[in-house]
Structures are given as C-alpha cells and as structure tokens.
Amino acid sequence: MRLGRRGELSLTDRLAALREAVEVAEGRLEVPEVASARALLAKAGAREALGDATVVALAGATGSGKSTLFNALSGSEVSTPGVRRPTTGVAHASVWGEHGSDRLLDWLQVPRRHRVESGDPALDGLVLLDLPDHDSVRLENRLEVDRLVELVDVLVWVLDPQKYADAAVHSQYLAPLAGHSGVLVVVLNQVDRLDEPAARACLADLRGLLDREGLAAT
Ligand SMILES: Nc1nc2c(ncn2[C@@H]2O[C@H](COP(=O)(O)OP(=O)(O)OP(=O)(O)O)[C@@H](O)[C@H]2O)c(=O)[nH]1
Numbered sequence: 668m669r670l671g672r673r674g675e676l677s678l679t680d681r682l683a684a685l686r687e688a689v690e691v692a693e694g695r696l697e698v699p700e701v702a703s704a705r706a707l708l709a710k711a712g713a714r715e716a717l718g719d720a721t722v723v724a725l726a727g728a729t730g731s732g733k734s735t736l737f738n739a740l741s742g743s744e745v746s747t748p749g750v751r752r753p754t755t756g757v758a759h760a761s762v763w764g765e766h767g768s769d770r771l772l773d774w775l776q777v778p779r780r781h782r783v784e785s786g787d788p789a790l791d792g793l794v795l796l797d798l799p800d801h802d803s804v805r806l807e808n809r810l811e812v813d814r815l816v817e818l819v820d821v822l823v824w825v826l827d828p829q830k831y832a833d834a835a836v837h838s839q840y841l842a843p844l845a846g847h848s849g850v851l852v853v854v855l856n857q858v859d860r861l862d863e864p865a866a867r868a869c870l871a872d873l874r875g876l877l878d879r880e881g882l883a884a885t
C-alpha cells in the first residue's frame with residue numbers, strides 16, 4: 668500500500684478499501700452507511716474521470732472580499748466586486764493553463780469561465796472559483812454554495828474582521844468540515860482595516876475558535 672504525505676493512505680488506496688468494504692457489506696449489512704459509502708464511491712469515480720485539475724473555491728460571507736481576492740489572484744477583473752450586498756450571484760471560474768477543464772466545469776455546472784495566462788507551469792491545472800455568499804439573503808446563493816462545497820477539491824474560507832466569529836460559518840461549515848481539514852484553508856481578509864495590535868488579537872481569537880472546532884494549524 669502506498670502511503671501519503673504524512674504516512675497516511677493515499678486517496679486511491681482509501682477508495683479501494685472503501686469499495687472492498689461496500690462489496691463485503693452488500694446483502695449482509697442493512698445500515699444507511701453502506702448506501703452513503705456507495706454514493707461517495709460513485710461521486711469519487713465521476714470526479715476521477717474528469718482529470719487531475721485542482722478545483723479551489725473561495726467561500727465566505729457577503730462582503731468578506733471573495734471577488735476582490737479572486738480578481739487579484741486571476742490578474743484581472745473577472746468577477747465584479749461591489750458595495751451592494753450580496754454582489755456575486757453565480758460562481759465564476761478562472762482556469763490556469765491549457766488543462767482542458769471544460770468537462771470538469773460542466774460537471775460543476777459553472778458556466779462563467781476565464782482563462783489565465785500566467786506563464787507559471789506550476790499553476791497549470793488550477794481552477795479557482797469565486798462563490799456567492801453562504802450567508803445570503805438570497806436562497807439561491809446559499810443553495811449554490813452548499814452544492815459546490817460538496818464537489819470542490821479545496822475550500823478557502825475568506826473571513827473578515829467584522830464577521831470572523833459569525834455562527835453561520837462556524838456551526839454550519841467549519842466545525843462540520845473539521846474531518847476535511849487537509850483541504851480547508853481559512854484566511855483572515857481585510858486586515859488592513861485593523862491596526863497591528865488589533866490584527867494580532869483578531870488572529871489569536873480566530874485561531875482559538877478554529878482550535879476548539881478541531882481545525883488545528885498545519
Ligand atoms: N479595506 C479592504 N477592503 C476590501 C478588501 N477586500 C475587499 N474589500 C472591499 O469589500 C467590499 C466587498 O468586496 P467583494 O469582493 O465584493 O466581497 P464578496 O465577498 O465577493 O461579496 P459577495 O459577492 O456579496 O459575497 C468591496 O467594497 C471591496 O472593495 C480588503 O482586503 N481590504
């Protein structure tokens with residue numbers, strides 16, 4: 668068996684082990700976990716067939732600065748940031764390199780696509796998504812976030828100094844996703860709004876919150 672970065676089993680080996688367990692359980696175990704495992708295997712199989720691009724999504728509350736960060740990383744104004752809330756109603760994608768991610772983006776149901784010519788081969792295959800707000804007054808925005816959170820490879824939670832401790836993000840997303848901490852990144856954005864001591868205090872408080880949720884620093 669191949670071992671991953673920290674001596675853990677690779678994803679391929681984990682899926683193979685899960686497939687074996689489901690086959691053994693078939694017709695013997697009448698528990699809902701078997702159906703969930705089967706659904707997970709089907710989803711992983713579908714995703715695997717769509718290539719090895721990495722889909723990274725910027726998620727967060729309205730006004731946290733997702734679109735601004737997305738544009739800065741994309742190198743152009745792909746997604747319009749705004750002062751009226753919420754601003755982004757549909758997900759936008761930026762695709763680095765010639766990776767042929769159209770089928771992947773069709774599967775993700777993200778029609779807004781922008782190609783980035785970075786010249787850095789290390790970024791080839793990166794697909795960055797700017798998501799709508801998870802705490803939206805618009806139901807369709809919240810549903811779109813919940814749909815994509817289940818499908819992307821890496822989630823970057825963009826928090827801001829005013830709402831970093833908001834229950835909506837912690838109890839609905841960060842704490843339940845603690846088991847996926849290897850593919851979660853939490854960013855404190857808009858720190859330029861704070862002076863140095865306030866920024867340090869805010870970061871320490873956020874760190875404490877994440878530690879209590881089982882999201883230790885890596
Ligand atoms: N000072 C400061 N302002 C920022 C920063 N990032 C974004 N803003 C401002 O915050 C406001 C909201 O930014 P957006 O990028 O539209 O936020 P969003 O998270 O995409 O918001 P929704 O699309 O509504 O979910 C805009 O007026 C931005 O100019 C930052 O790092 N510092």
Ligand SMILES: [Mg+2]
Nearest residue numbers: 733734754755
């Ligand atoms: Mg936005």
